[in-house]
Amino acid sequence: MTTASGQDRPLGHRAASATLWGGVNMALGRVVQFATTIIVARLLAPEHFGALAVAIVVQTIATNMAELGATAALARGEGDPDRIAPTVFSIALLTSGIMTAAAVILAPALAAAFDDPAATPVIQVLSITILLQGLGAVPSTMVWREFLQKPRVVVDLCSLVTVLVLVVPMALDGWGAMALAWSRVGGQLVAMAGYWIITPKRYGPGFDPQVAAGILTLGMPLAMANLVVFVTLNVDYLLVGRMLxxxxxxxxxxxxxxxxxxxxxxxxxxxxxxxxxxxxxxxxxxxxxxxxxxxxxxxxxxxxxxxxxxxxxxxxxxxxxxxxxxxxxxxxxxxxxxxxxxxxxxxxxxxxxxxxxxxxxxxxxxxxxxxxxxxxxxxxxxxxxxxxxxxxxxxxxxxxxxxxxxxxxxxxxxxxxxxxxxxxxxxxxxxxxxxxxxxxxxxxxxxxxxxxxxxxxxxxxxxxxxxxxxxxxxxxxxxxxxxxxxxxxxxxxxxxxxxxxx
Structure with a gap:
């Protein structure tokens, strides 16, 4: 997990240091993201962003339901991660796989619901990120739990730069909304690999029924809340798309x-x-x-x-x-x-x-x-x-x-x-x-x-x-x-x- 010196530091100091590095991470990330949006907005038409909006609605809802809130039990800092993490990994992997398959199969119907059939392939491509997030759920949560925000800066920045490097030539080549989708897949792949590299301890899949019951007792209400909140924050896209x-x-x-x-x-x-x-x-x-x-x-x-x-x-x-x-x-x-x-x-x-x-x-x-x-x-x-x-x-x-x-x-x-x-x-x-x-x-x-x-x-x-x-x-x-x-x-x-x- 963390080093002895890291564990010996008081929680207040660890949290303060992690918050500082989290701020650096967000500042760098938002600068790159903002620059990317400006560049892409000048290369693509507004309707391409509309297709991406439809795909993001599907992706965010599926992603936040994919691990059934199981990572919350690992993130809160209570309990032994050696006992909890393998079960969390299995839950996240299974459910993210199901969600990815469902998004691919149901993409035409989902795009039709938003009255934007052009969004179908964008949804299918972006759904790959759901599976990638499931594979990286435990490593990213362990990084979060142990306040490892300093190395996370490098991982997140590499992910954002990957998006920028991929999206510009694709947009110039006429890929439209698919440039936005495939570049996000590339960025998520880099992020997943990075979290696996910097995680304090790596875990494989496993399953303990008693642990699973406790995890889901805490996590299921959170997963349902995440589902509702993402529907809430995306119902405007549905209504704008259909009414306008x-x-x-x-x-x-x-x-x-x-x-x-x-x-x-x-x-x-x-x-x-x-x-x-x-x-x-x-x-x-x-x-x-x-x-x-x-x-x-x-x-x-x-x-x-x-x-x-x-x-x-x-x-x-x-x-x-x-x-x-x-x-x-x-x-x-x-x-x-x-x-x-x-x-x-x-x-x-x-x-x-x-x-x-x-x-x-x-x-x-x-x-x-x-x-x-x-x-x-x-x-x-x-x-x-x-x-x-x-x-x-x-x-x-x-x-x-x-x-x-x-x-x-x-x-x-x-x-x-x-x-x-x-x-x-x-x-x-x-x-x-x-x-x-x-x-x-x-x-x-x-x-x-x-x-x-x-x-x-x-x-x-x-x-x-x-x-x-x-x-x-x-x-x-x-x-x-x-x-x-x-x-x-x-x-x-x-x-x-x-x-x-x-």
Whole structure:
């Protein structure tokens, strides 16, 4: 597993180091991914992105169902991985194989459901990544569990560079959406090989019925929740594709991915250590007092980025992707609001998994889907792709966040105000900064100049308005890591009586 020196380091230090390297990983990864999207968007038409959107819907749902949530038992840091991992491997391999075969066979029907028959071969090619993720499920989870984010930087960067190296010549050769699909397969193959190389210990398939029962008790509600949440986050693609057209779907995909960039970066950094750390903190009874600090820190970093995305949507789209993509800015402006709320939603989901509250997590996702679907229908019918963003933001604020807060306040024994108060000043500061940036750039004809000026003005104003909270936040982070480091169990062991829990 890990080296002796690595295991002897306190949990606080290991988590801090992993989070730092996770941030480096995400920063490098997003730069490469953003550059790739810009290059490909200038080579392909919007309808090609629409076909990819359909394939991604199928891939993400199948991938997150493929291992039935089994890796969560391995990732939480409780139990003996030598006992758990072989069973997790068998479950992931079997179910990912079934999901891959089902996606290939059902691709024509799935593409027809989105009213985009051209997506059929794209779905079939992209389904290969489902099997590859199943093969790499245990190695990637062990890397996550043991906080090995430093070597993971190399693996993930190699994967992204592989995508870029493959997609450009394919797009230039006229492959269209298939260039996007095959390049992702290549990137996933490199990632799987890399995780097998850097994993602290390699495991083969095996099966223990008692272990499997414990794994599925924890994992099945999480797998079902993942299924529901990915349907929830992709039902908009289905409705946009059927109610509008493939071009509108391509514009919407671009806007959704760009709006979600802040949340994906920040939550990916957090998830580098979140579930293993939250699981250990919950086991020792200290997650409740610390949860508010996580919420405050995430809000402080995330809200101003989303505010700038909303305020500068049009110059951002035109500068990055060119004039033909300008219609996507109307969706980006509304989806940017959802991007901010989604960051909190993702953090609350990780806190729920760390606390072992996967059953409640599933029901929150069900409520989210049941309320979002009609909201999306009416929003798209009234305002087109911009209406989808309005629906997302409204449901997240009025339904999803309140339900998560209700669940977490119960299990963590804190009040809603204690949990959320650290996010109020970042929200107000980001709103004022975004409004100022929008007003200052309204009359500017050069989109690149407007983007630069608005970003500088908004960032400076936000830093000024929230200077005191930012200073206190960084002081809290330093104080959190130093005094508590010695109190953490370096091996991450479970309390007495819980050692047999997977």
């Amino acid at each position: 057209d493939p071009t509108a779907l391509g514009l919407y995909l671009l806007a959704f991915n760009l709006a979600g960039l802040p949340s994906s970066v920040i939550t990916s950094v957090i998830r580098a250590t979140a579930v293993p750390t939250f699981g250990r903190l919950f086991a020792e009874g200290t997650l409740g007092p610390l949860a508010a600090k996580f919420v405050s820190g995430v809000s402080y970093c995330a809200f101003p980025i989303s505010a700038m995305v909303v305020a500068l949507a049009h110059p951002l789209i035109v500068t990055a992707y060119g004039g033909p993509w300008a219609p996507a800015s109307v969706a980006l402006a509304t989806l940017g609001v959802f991007g901010a709320t989604r960051i909190l939603v993702e953090l609350f989901a990780d806190l729920s998994v760390g606390a072992g509250r996967t059953g409640w997590l599933f029901w929150v996702q069900v409520a989210w889907l049941l309320t979002l679907t009609p909201a999306l229908f009416f929003g798209i019918a009234w305002w087109g792709i911009a209406g989808a963003g309005v629906a997302h933001a409204t449901v997240a604020c009025l339904v999803v966040i309140p339900l998560y807060v209700k669940s977490l306040t119960t299990v963590l024994h804190v009040s809603a105000w204690q949990l959320l108060r650290g996010s109020t000043f970042p929200l107000l500061g980001a709103t004022v900064a975004g409004l100022a940036a929008w007003l200052a750039t309204r009359g500017m004809e050069n989109p690149a100049a407007a983007l630069a000026a608005g970003t500088v003005l908004g960032t400076a104003l936000y830093a000024l308005l929230t200077f005191r909270q930012g200073k206190l936040l960084f002081a809290d982070i330093r104080a959190l890591l130093r005094p508590r480091a010695a109190a953490f169990d370096p091996a991450g062991s479970a309390p007495p009586g819980e050692a047999a829990r997977p």
